[in-house]
Amino acid sequence: MNEFERQMQRALARREPSSDFTLRVLNAVATDPPPERVWKRWLREKWNATTRFAPVVAALVLAAGGAFYQQHQRLERGELAKHQLLVAVRIAGEKLHNAQRQVVSIGVDDSMN
Amino acid sequence: MDVVLSAPSKSLTGEQPLALPSFADAVETNKAMVFSIGWHFLRDRAMAEELAQDVFLELHRHWNGMKSAEHIVFWLRRVASNRCIDEVRKSKLHPLRSLEESAEPTALERVQDPLLSAYLERMIASLPEKQRILVVLRYQEGMEPEEIAKVLEMNVSTVKTQISRALDLLRTKTAHRLKQQAEADGQ
Numbered sequence: 001m002n003e004f005e006r007q008m009q010r011a012l013a014r015r016e017p018s019s020d021f022t023l024r025v026l027n028a029v030a031t032d033p034p035p036e037r038v039w040k041r042w043l044r045e046k047w048n049a050t051t052r053f054a055p056v057v058a059a060l061v062l063a064a065g066g067a068f069y070q071q072h073q074r075l076e077r078g079e080l081a082k083h084q085l086l087v088a089v090r091i092a093g094e095k096l097h098n099a100q101r102q103v104v105s106i107g108v109d110d111s112m113n
Numbered sequence: 114m115d116v117v118l119s120a121p122s123k124s125l126t127g128e129q130p131l132a133l134p135s136f137a138d139a140v141e142t143n144k145a146m147v148f149s150i151g152w153h154f155l156r157d158r159a160m161a162e163e164l165a166q167d168v169f170l171e172l173h174r175h176w177n178g179m180k181s182a183e184h185i186v187f188w189l190r191r192v193a194s195n196r197c198i199d200e201v202r203k204s205k206l207h208p209l210r211s212l213e214e215s216a217e218p219t220a221l222e223r224v225q226d227p228l229l230s231a232y233l234e235r236m237i238a239s240l241p242e243k244q245r246i247l248v249v250l251r252y253q254e255g256m257e258p259e260e261i262a263k264v265l266e267m268n269v270s271t272v273k274t275q276i277s278r279a280l281d282l283l284r285t286k287t288a289h290r291l292k293q294q295a296e297a298d299g300q
Contacts, residue, residue, distance in 0.1 A: 004284055005252070011233035012253040017148040017162050022140050025169045029136070032170055 136176060139185050140169050146186070146254065147193045153249045154197040156238040164200060168193050190254065191264045194246045201242055232290065236283050244279040251276055 001009075134142065147168050151161030171192055172185070179185050237248055250261045258276065262269040 004280070004287070007229060008233060008237075008248070008252040008280075008283070009255070011230040011237065012149075012153055012249060014145045014149040014253060015152055016145050017165060021144055021148070021162065021165070022137065025140050025144075025166055026137060028166060028170055029173045032173065 132181065133179060134182055134185075136173060139172070139182070142182075143186060143189050144169075147189050149253055150190070150193045150246075150249055151197060153234070153237065153253055154245055155200065156234070160200065164193070164196055168196055187264060190250065190256075194250065194265060197246060198242050229287070233283065233287065236286055240279055240282075244275050247272055247276050248279050248283075 144165065147165040148161055151164040152158065155161050155164070168189060172179075172189065175188070179188065237245060240248060246265070247261060250256045250264065251258070256264070258269055258272040261267070262272045265272070
Protein backbone atom coordinates (compact mmCIF):
# COMPACT_ATOMS: atom_id res chain seq x y z
CA MET A 1 0.00 0.00 0.00
CA ASN A 2 1.50 3.32 -1.06
CA GLU A 3 1.32 6.69 0.68
CA PHE A 4 -1.68 7.82 -1.32
CA GLU A 5 -3.65 4.74 -0.31
CA ARG A 6 -2.68 5.30 3.33
CA GLN A 7 -4.00 8.84 2.96
CA MET A 8 -7.22 7.39 1.55
CA GLN A 9 -7.52 5.19 4.64
CA ARG A 10 -7.06 8.21 6.89
CA ALA A 11 -9.66 10.17 4.93
CA LEU A 12 -12.11 7.30 5.15
CA ALA A 13 -11.56 6.47 8.82
CA ARG A 14 -14.68 5.25 10.62
CA ARG A 15 -16.76 7.78 12.47
CA GLU A 16 -19.11 7.33 15.40
CA PRO A 17 -22.82 8.14 15.11
CA SER A 18 -24.46 10.22 17.84
CA SER A 19 -24.15 8.88 21.38
CA ASP A 20 -27.83 7.86 21.66
CA PHE A 21 -27.78 5.91 18.39
CA THR A 22 -27.96 2.42 19.93
CA LEU A 23 -30.80 3.52 22.22
CA ARG A 24 -32.73 4.95 19.28
CA VAL A 25 -32.27 1.75 17.29
CA LEU A 26 -33.46 -0.38 20.23
CA ASN A 27 -36.50 1.90 20.70
CA ALA A 28 -37.30 1.67 17.00
CA VAL A 29 -36.96 -2.13 17.17
CA ALA A 30 -39.33 -2.24 20.18
CA THR A 31 -42.04 -0.39 18.24
CA ASP A 32 -41.40 -2.24 14.99
CA PRO A 33 -44.19 -4.74 14.20
CA PRO A 34 -43.01 -8.36 14.52
CA PRO A 35 -41.69 -9.86 11.32
CA GLU A 36 -44.37 -11.64 9.34
CA ARG A 37 -43.87 -15.34 8.69
CA VAL A 38 -43.09 -16.26 5.10
CA TRP A 39 -46.22 -18.36 4.54
CA LYS A 40 -48.42 -15.63 6.05
CA ARG A 41 -46.92 -13.03 3.77
CA TRP A 42 -47.33 -15.37 0.79
CA LEU A 43 -51.03 -15.89 1.63
CA ARG A 44 -51.57 -12.16 2.16
CA GLU A 45 -49.93 -11.30 -1.15
CA LYS A 46 -51.99 -13.96 -2.96
CA TRP A 47 -55.14 -12.71 -1.27
CA ASN A 48 -54.36 -9.14 -2.26
CA ALA A 49 -53.74 -10.21 -5.85
CA THR A 50 -57.03 -12.14 -5.83
CA THR A 51 -59.10 -9.32 -4.36
CA ARG A 52 -57.70 -6.96 -6.97
CA PHE A 53 -59.49 -8.99 -9.67
CA ALA A 54 -62.58 -9.73 -7.53
CA PRO A 55 -64.97 -7.37 -9.40
CA VAL A 56 -63.99 -8.89 -12.75
CA VAL A 57 -64.36 -12.42 -11.38
CA ALA A 58 -67.75 -11.55 -9.82
CA ALA A 59 -69.00 -10.09 -13.12
CA LEU A 60 -67.84 -13.21 -14.98
CA VAL A 61 -69.54 -15.50 -12.44
CA LEU A 62 -72.79 -13.51 -12.66
CA ALA A 63 -72.75 -13.57 -16.47
CA ALA A 64 -72.05 -17.32 -16.53
CA GLY A 65 -74.73 -17.93 -13.90
CA GLY A 66 -77.28 -15.87 -15.86
CA ALA A 67 -76.54 -17.74 -19.07
CA PHE A 68 -76.77 -21.09 -17.27
CA TYR A 69 -80.12 -20.10 -15.67
CA GLN A 70 -81.58 -19.02 -19.01
CA GLN A 71 -80.51 -22.28 -20.63
CA HIS A 72 -82.01 -24.23 -17.75
CA GLN A 73 -85.33 -22.34 -18.04
CA ARG A 74 -85.46 -23.00 -21.79
CA LEU A 75 -84.91 -26.75 -21.25
CA GLU A 76 -87.61 -26.85 -18.55
CA ARG A 77 -90.09 -25.13 -20.86
CA GLY A 78 -89.18 -27.62 -23.60
CA GLU A 79 -89.71 -30.58 -21.24
CA LEU A 80 -93.09 -29.19 -20.15
CA ALA A 81 -94.19 -28.68 -23.74
CA LYS A 82 -93.08 -32.21 -24.61
CA HIS A 83 -95.01 -33.61 -21.64
CA GLN A 84 -98.15 -31.64 -22.58
CA LEU A 85 -97.87 -32.88 -26.16
CA LEU A 86 -97.59 -36.49 -25.00
CA VAL A 87 -100.65 -36.08 -22.76
CA ALA A 88 -102.58 -34.52 -25.66
CA VAL A 89 -101.51 -37.32 -28.00
CA ARG A 90 -102.51 -39.93 -25.40
CA ILE A 91 -105.96 -38.28 -24.90
CA ALA A 92 -106.47 -37.99 -28.62
CA GLY A 93 -105.42 -41.63 -29.03
CA GLU A 94 -107.88 -42.76 -26.37
CA LYS A 95 -110.70 -40.74 -27.96
CA LEU A 96 -109.87 -42.16 -31.38
CA HIS A 97 -109.82 -45.64 -29.90
CA ASN A 98 -113.27 -45.09 -28.31
CA ALA A 99 -114.65 -43.72 -31.56
CA GLN A 100 -113.28 -46.69 -33.47
CA ARG A 101 -114.80 -49.08 -30.93
CA GLN A 102 -118.20 -47.36 -31.29
CA VAL A 103 -117.97 -47.46 -35.07
CA VAL A 104 -117.10 -51.17 -34.91
CA SER A 105 -119.98 -51.87 -32.49
CA ILE A 106 -122.45 -49.99 -34.78
CA GLY A 107 -121.22 -52.09 -37.73
CA VAL A 108 -121.82 -55.33 -35.78
CA ASP A 109 -125.31 -54.25 -34.71
CA ASP A 110 -126.30 -53.43 -38.33
CA SER A 111 -125.12 -56.81 -39.60
CA MET A 112 -127.12 -58.63 -36.93
CA ASN A 113 -130.31 -56.76 -37.82
CA MET B 114 -37.07 -4.81 -0.77
CA ASP B 115 -36.99 -8.19 0.81
CA VAL B 116 -33.46 -9.03 1.67
CA VAL B 117 -32.44 -12.57 2.48
CA LEU B 118 -28.71 -13.09 2.34
CA SER B 119 -26.94 -16.31 2.93
CA ALA B 120 -23.81 -16.47 4.97
CA PRO B 121 -20.54 -16.30 3.06
CA SER B 122 -19.55 -19.79 2.02
CA LYS B 123 -16.39 -19.66 4.06
CA SER B 124 -14.75 -17.30 6.44
CA LEU B 125 -13.43 -14.30 4.55
CA THR B 126 -10.60 -13.94 6.97
CA GLY B 127 -9.95 -17.64 7.29
CA GLU B 128 -10.82 -17.51 10.99
CA GLN B 129 -13.41 -19.55 12.82
CA PRO B 130 -16.88 -17.92 12.74
CA LEU B 131 -17.64 -15.99 15.92
CA ALA B 132 -20.67 -16.92 18.02
CA LEU B 133 -23.88 -14.95 17.52
CA PRO B 134 -23.99 -11.90 19.81
CA SER B 135 -27.16 -10.33 21.19
CA PHE B 136 -28.88 -7.84 18.91
CA ALA B 137 -27.92 -4.90 21.15
CA ASP B 138 -24.28 -6.02 21.10
CA ALA B 139 -24.41 -6.34 17.31
CA VAL B 140 -25.66 -2.75 17.05
CA GLU B 141 -23.03 -1.47 19.46
CA THR B 142 -20.21 -3.32 17.69
CA ASN B 143 -21.19 -2.43 14.13
CA LYS B 144 -22.81 1.01 14.40
CA ALA B 145 -19.63 2.90 13.47
CA MET B 146 -19.13 0.69 10.41
CA VAL B 147 -22.69 1.10 9.10
CA PHE B 148 -22.88 4.80 9.93
CA SER B 149 -19.50 5.48 8.30
CA ILE B 150 -20.47 3.71 5.09
CA GLY B 151 -23.51 5.99 4.97
CA TRP B 152 -21.56 9.07 5.97
CA HIS B 153 -18.74 8.62 3.46
CA PHE B 154 -21.23 7.82 0.74
CA LEU B 155 -23.92 10.43 1.40
CA ARG B 156 -21.86 13.14 3.17
CA ASP B 157 -24.91 13.97 5.29
CA ARG B 158 -24.92 13.09 8.99
CA ALA B 159 -28.71 12.98 9.41
CA MET B 160 -29.22 10.86 6.31
CA ALA B 161 -26.37 8.55 7.31
CA GLU B 162 -27.87 8.06 10.80
CA GLU B 163 -31.31 7.40 9.37
CA LEU B 164 -29.89 4.94 6.86
CA ALA B 165 -27.91 3.16 9.60
CA GLN B 166 -31.03 2.93 11.77
CA ASP B 167 -33.03 1.46 8.88
CA VAL B 168 -30.28 -1.06 8.20
CA PHE B 169 -30.30 -2.22 11.85
CA LEU B 170 -34.11 -2.43 11.82
CA GLU B 171 -33.82 -4.64 8.74
CA LEU B 172 -31.19 -6.70 10.55
CA HIS B 173 -33.62 -7.20 13.42
CA ARG B 174 -36.29 -8.43 11.00
CA HIS B 175 -33.82 -10.97 9.61
CA TRP B 176 -32.22 -11.78 12.94
CA ASN B 177 -33.37 -15.42 12.91
CA GLY B 178 -31.39 -15.97 9.70
CA MET B 179 -28.11 -14.74 11.19
CA LYS B 180 -25.55 -17.47 11.72
CA SER B 181 -22.53 -15.76 13.27
CA ALA B 182 -20.98 -12.40 14.06
CA GLU B 183 -19.11 -12.66 10.77
CA HIS B 184 -22.35 -13.26 8.88
CA ILE B 185 -23.83 -10.16 10.55
CA VAL B 186 -20.91 -8.02 9.35
CA PHE B 187 -21.18 -9.43 5.83
CA TRP B 188 -24.95 -8.82 5.82
CA LEU B 189 -24.64 -5.28 7.20
CA ARG B 190 -21.99 -4.31 4.66
CA ARG B 191 -24.07 -5.61 1.78
CA VAL B 192 -27.36 -4.05 2.92
CA ALA B 193 -25.74 -0.74 3.88
CA SER B 194 -23.97 -0.53 0.50
CA ASN B 195 -27.12 -1.31 -1.46
CA ARG B 196 -29.15 1.11 0.64
CA CYS B 197 -26.62 3.88 -0.01
CA ILE B 198 -26.90 3.40 -3.77
CA ASP B 199 -30.71 3.13 -3.57
CA GLU B 200 -30.88 6.27 -1.44
CA VAL B 201 -28.92 8.30 -3.95
CA ARG B 202 -30.93 6.99 -6.89
CA LYS B 203 -34.23 7.44 -5.07
CA SER B 204 -33.63 11.00 -3.97
CA LYS B 205 -31.77 11.94 -7.16
CA LEU B 206 -28.94 12.96 -4.91
CA HIS B 207 -26.39 12.51 -7.62
CA PRO B 208 -23.29 14.61 -7.13
CA LEU B 209 -23.96 18.08 -8.39
CA ARG B 210 -20.67 17.99 -10.23
CA SER B 211 -18.64 15.05 -11.36
CA LEU B 212 -15.10 14.65 -10.13
CA GLU B 213 -13.68 15.94 -13.38
CA GLU B 214 -15.77 19.08 -13.09
CA SER B 215 -15.14 19.64 -9.37
CA ALA B 216 -13.62 22.96 -8.53
CA GLU B 217 -10.22 22.99 -6.91
CA PRO B 218 -10.14 24.05 -3.26
CA THR B 219 -9.68 27.73 -2.67
CA ALA B 220 -6.18 29.10 -2.18
CA LEU B 221 -6.87 29.38 1.54
CA GLU B 222 -7.45 25.65 1.75
CA ARG B 223 -3.93 24.33 2.14
CA VAL B 224 -3.68 20.71 1.21
CA GLN B 225 -1.92 19.57 4.33
CA ASP B 226 -2.64 16.29 6.02
CA PRO B 227 -5.94 16.99 7.83
CA LEU B 228 -7.11 19.21 5.01
CA LEU B 229 -5.97 16.69 2.44
CA SER B 230 -8.21 14.15 4.16
CA ALA B 231 -11.16 16.53 4.00
CA TYR B 232 -10.31 17.31 0.38
CA LEU B 233 -10.14 13.61 -0.45
CA GLU B 234 -13.43 12.99 1.32
CA ARG B 235 -15.09 15.60 -0.83
CA MET B 236 -13.54 14.17 -3.97
CA ILE B 237 -14.63 10.63 -3.02
CA ALA B 238 -18.17 11.88 -2.46
CA SER B 239 -18.25 13.15 -6.02
CA LEU B 240 -17.25 9.80 -7.54
CA PRO B 241 -19.92 7.82 -9.44
CA GLU B 242 -22.01 5.67 -7.09
CA LYS B 243 -20.47 2.29 -7.84
CA GLN B 244 -16.90 3.57 -7.67
CA ARG B 245 -17.73 5.46 -4.49
CA ILE B 246 -19.03 2.41 -2.62
CA LEU B 247 -16.08 0.33 -3.83
CA VAL B 248 -13.60 2.92 -2.58
CA VAL B 249 -15.45 3.20 0.76
CA LEU B 250 -15.41 -0.56 1.29
CA ARG B 251 -11.78 -0.83 0.18
CA TYR B 252 -10.34 1.96 2.32
CA GLN B 253 -12.82 2.45 5.15
CA GLU B 254 -13.33 -1.26 5.77
CA GLY B 255 -9.95 -2.41 4.48
CA MET B 256 -11.62 -5.11 2.42
CA GLU B 257 -9.82 -6.99 -0.34
CA PRO B 258 -11.33 -6.83 -3.86
CA GLU B 259 -12.38 -10.49 -3.54
CA GLU B 260 -14.36 -9.72 -0.38
CA ILE B 261 -15.94 -6.64 -1.96
CA ALA B 262 -16.91 -8.69 -5.00
CA LYS B 263 -18.70 -11.20 -2.74
CA VAL B 264 -20.51 -8.51 -0.76
CA LEU B 265 -21.66 -6.58 -3.82
CA GLU B 266 -22.06 -9.62 -6.07
CA MET B 267 -19.69 -8.27 -8.69
CA ASN B 268 -16.81 -9.61 -10.73
CA VAL B 269 -13.47 -9.39 -8.96
CA SER B 270 -11.89 -7.97 -12.10
CA THR B 271 -14.61 -5.29 -12.34
CA VAL B 272 -14.02 -4.36 -8.71
CA LYS B 273 -10.27 -4.06 -9.28
CA THR B 274 -10.72 -2.02 -12.47
CA GLN B 275 -13.23 0.35 -10.92
CA ILE B 276 -11.11 0.93 -7.81
CA SER B 277 -8.04 1.48 -9.96
CA ARG B 278 -9.89 4.04 -12.12
CA ALA B 279 -11.21 5.87 -9.06
CA LEU B 280 -7.73 5.95 -7.52
CA ASP B 281 -6.14 7.25 -10.71
CA LEU B 282 -8.69 10.03 -10.90
CA LEU B 283 -8.29 10.97 -7.24
CA ARG B 284 -4.49 10.79 -7.45
CA THR B 285 -4.36 13.00 -10.52
CA LYS B 286 -6.70 15.51 -8.96
CA THR B 287 -4.78 15.58 -5.68
CA ALA B 288 -1.37 15.82 -7.39
CA HIS B 289 -2.64 18.71 -9.44
CA ARG B 290 -3.82 20.41 -6.29
CA LEU B 291 -0.52 19.83 -4.49
CA LYS B 292 1.37 21.23 -7.47
CA GLN B 293 -0.79 24.32 -7.45
CA GLN B 294 -0.18 24.74 -3.75
CA ALA B 295 3.59 24.34 -4.15
CA GLU B 296 3.57 27.02 -6.83
CA ALA B 297 1.54 29.31 -4.63
CA ASP B 298 3.95 28.71 -1.71
CA GLY B 299 6.96 29.42 -3.99
CA GLN B 300 5.66 32.83 -4.93
